Structures are given as C-alpha cells and as structure tokens.
Amino acid sequence: MATTNTDKRDETLTGDEIVTTGSEETEGNAESEGPEETAPAPATAPAPATPAEGATGIAAGAAAVVGAALGLASLTGTWAGTILTQRATLVGQIKVQTGRAGDQIATLYGTPWHTTALxxxxxxxxAVIVSAVALSRPRATWAKAVAWGGLALGVLGILVSAGMYFDLFASLPALPKSGRPGS
Incomplete structure (x- = not known):
C-alpha cells in the first residue's frame, strides 16, 4: 500500500520569473493511507553576472561614451588642434619673413586651416571606430543609444573636416589681379 510519487519538472529561468513545466505521475493502488505531501521545489534566484559579462557591459558603455565624446570633439575642436594650428601659423610666418614662402595667403591661412581639418x-x-566597436558588443539600451549618437557625430565630423580640408565651405582668399592698389 505504498504510493510512489515521481515528480518530473523542468525549471527555466526567464528574466525575473521561473517557469516550471513538467508532470506528476502517481502510481499505486487505490488503498493509499492518505495523501502524501511533496515539498515544493526551491526557487532559484537569477545567477549573478559573471565578472566577464559585467566587464563586457561596462566596456561597451564606456566605449559608447568615449565615442560620443570624440565625435563632439571632432565638431568643436580640441586643444591638440589649436596647438597644431598655432604651430602651422608660426611656421608660416617664419617662411614669409625669410622669403621662402611662395604664396603668403596659403602659407599663413590655408595651412593652419587644413591642419585644423586634419x-x-x-x-x-x-569616434566612428570606437562607436562601431561599442555597437558590436553586448550592451545596455542606454549604451546603444549613446554609441549611435557617437557614430552620427563622428560621421558628421568626417564630413565637416573633409569640407574644410578641400575648401568646400570657403575658398582661400585671393589677391586681386590688377597691379594697382584700390582698383
């Protein structure tokens, strides 16, 4: 008069809840001594993120922020750009004063302008490279949005820089063709 209770369950962790599937089979004869109670299956908590998973998410988020910052810097200018532009201006002034500059306007204005563009x-x-790498990694939603923003700023920065370098927005000033001043 024994009752055998076989409990076959599958517990699957989905998000914050546990989904239990399976069936209970009861075997025995009709003359059982009473219902046999079974202990409920212990609920398992979500496994904490391993250090590698957490580091990947942090790295993707950091890369997204760095990509956005580089994209913004490409549009607003940087300290390094300012220093290199001032250096190009100084080199141009030295060339003009020593008589080694053939075209003074290009030397004093064009070269620093192109240095800034470069x-x-x-x-x-x-910015484009870092943002693209950030988008290729597992990331949080906010990191994905920031990475897309960095990518957009980087592409816009490339377009503006190319326009500056090839003088699409403003050409170099030119001296008038006539030989008389004021004409």
Whole structure:
C-alpha cells in the first residue's frame, strides 16, 4: 500500500520569473493511507553576472561614451588642434619673413586651416571606430543609444573636416589681379 510519487519538472529561468513545466505521475493502488505531501521545489534566484559579462557591459558603455565624446570633439575642436594650428601659423610666418614662402595667403591661412581639418578629421575617425566597436558588443539600451549618437557625430565630423580640408565651405582668399592698389 505504498504510493510512489515521481515528480518530473523542468525549471527555466526567464528574466525575473521561473517557469516550471513538467508532470506528476502517481502510481499505486487505490488503498493509499492518505495523501502524501511533496515539498515544493526551491526557487532559484537569477545567477549573478559573471565578472566577464559585467566587464563586457561596462566596456561597451564606456566605449559608447568615449565615442560620443570624440565625435563632439571632432565638431568643436580640441586643444591638440589649436596647438597644431598655432604651430602651422608660426611656421608660416617664419617662411614669409625669410622669403621662402611662395604664396603668403596659403602659407599663413590655408595651412593652419587644413591642419585644423586634419586633426578634427582624425578625432572624427576615432569616434566612428570606437562607436562601431561599442555597437558590436553586448550592451545596455542606454549604451546603444549613446554609441549611435557617437557614430552620427563622428560621421558628421568626417564630413565637416573633409569640407574644410578641400575648401568646400570657403575658398582661400585671393589677391586681386590688377597691379594697382584700390582698383
């Protein structure tokens, strides 16, 4: 007169809840001594993120923020760009004073302008690369949004820098063709 209670359950962790599937089979004869109670299956808590998973999420978030910052820097300019532009201006002034500059306008204005475009373009390219890497990794929703923003700023920075370098927005000033001043 024994009752055998076989409990076959599958517990699957989905998000914050546990889904239990399976069936209970009861075997025995009709003359049982009473209902046999079974202990409920212990609920399992979600496993904590392993250090590798947490580090990947943190790295993707940090890369997204860095990409957005580089994209913004490519549009607003950086300290390095300012220093290199001032250096190009100084080198141009030295060339003009020593008589080694053939075109003074290009030497004093064009070269520093193009230097700024190159530095900002380099920052924009870095923003695109870092943001693309951040988008290729597992990440949180906010990190994905920031990475897309960094990618957009980087692409815009590349376009602006290319326009500056190739003088699409403003051409170099030119001296008038006539030989008389004021004409």
């Amino acid at each position: 530095v900002n373009g380099a920052f924009a390219l870095l």
